Amino acid sequence: MSQSQARKRRADAQRSVASIVAAAVQVLNDDPDASMEAIARAAGVTRQTVYAHFPSRDHLLRALLDRVTAEAVAAIDAADIDSGTALDALFRLLEASDRSAGRHPVLLQTLRAMRLDQSADAQLHAPVADRLRRILRRGQETGEFDRQLATDWLIAATIKLGHASGEAVGDGRLSKSEADIALRTSLLRILTPGQTR
Incomplete structure (x- = not known):
């Protein structure tokens, strides 16, 4: 050939x-x-x-998970997360991610049900975690966010709370607006100095 x-x-x-x-x-x-x-x-x-x-279907679903993640990362990058206050940047990241997820609500429920090993899950979240790290470190440096909490823990907590918010809407436990308020309120309590003492 x-x-x-x-x-x-x-x-x-x-x-x-x-x-x-x-x-x-x-x-x-x-x-x-x-x-x-x-x-x-x-x-x-x-x-x-x-x-x-x-x-297999699992191989195809993994490719779809990669595709949906790439779309979310592109939306986050378009949200100009390196400007403004760290808190505003974090909320822009969440809104961009949410808009991206909103295009595929049923598919995302299927993808959330996938069981990934810890390494695969970390690799999948790495691009979003990198962007969160930039925002969170900036907020810790400026004093907007609690410096006593490890950045990696804050990244993990933010991602888990974001997933919990999406799952609550998907399961019908919360309306979209209730989930948005719960997510923002929870993040403010975790991130803001003095809130958890």
Whole structure:
């Protein structure tokens, strides 16, 4: 096989993967129990092509998780989190992440149910954690946020509270506005100096 043929095959494979992932995002957001066959039809490929790239449903769901995370990171980066007060930047990060998540509510419930090992979960959250670290350290340096609490703990707490907020809305335990207020209030109590003494 010539180099140009090999490049063409790689480009075709990349297009197939992109089509499958894009179709799966839409199909599974409409019906989380949709079959691989339904995803293949929506992507305009055969079921065998889907399985050639994603040997199992779990492999496909992991690719969707990566895609949704990349979308959230792009939204966060567009929110200009390096300007203004650290608290304002944190709330802009949360709003950007929330807008991104709002595009795929049903799919996100399916993805939240996935069981990732600790290493995979940390890798998945690393881009968001890096951006949170910048904001939180800035807030600790300026005195907006409590300096006695470890930054890594604050990152973990912020991510977990964000997930809890989304899950409460998804489960119907809280309305969207109630969850937003609970998340902001909880973060203020954790982050603000003097609140937890």
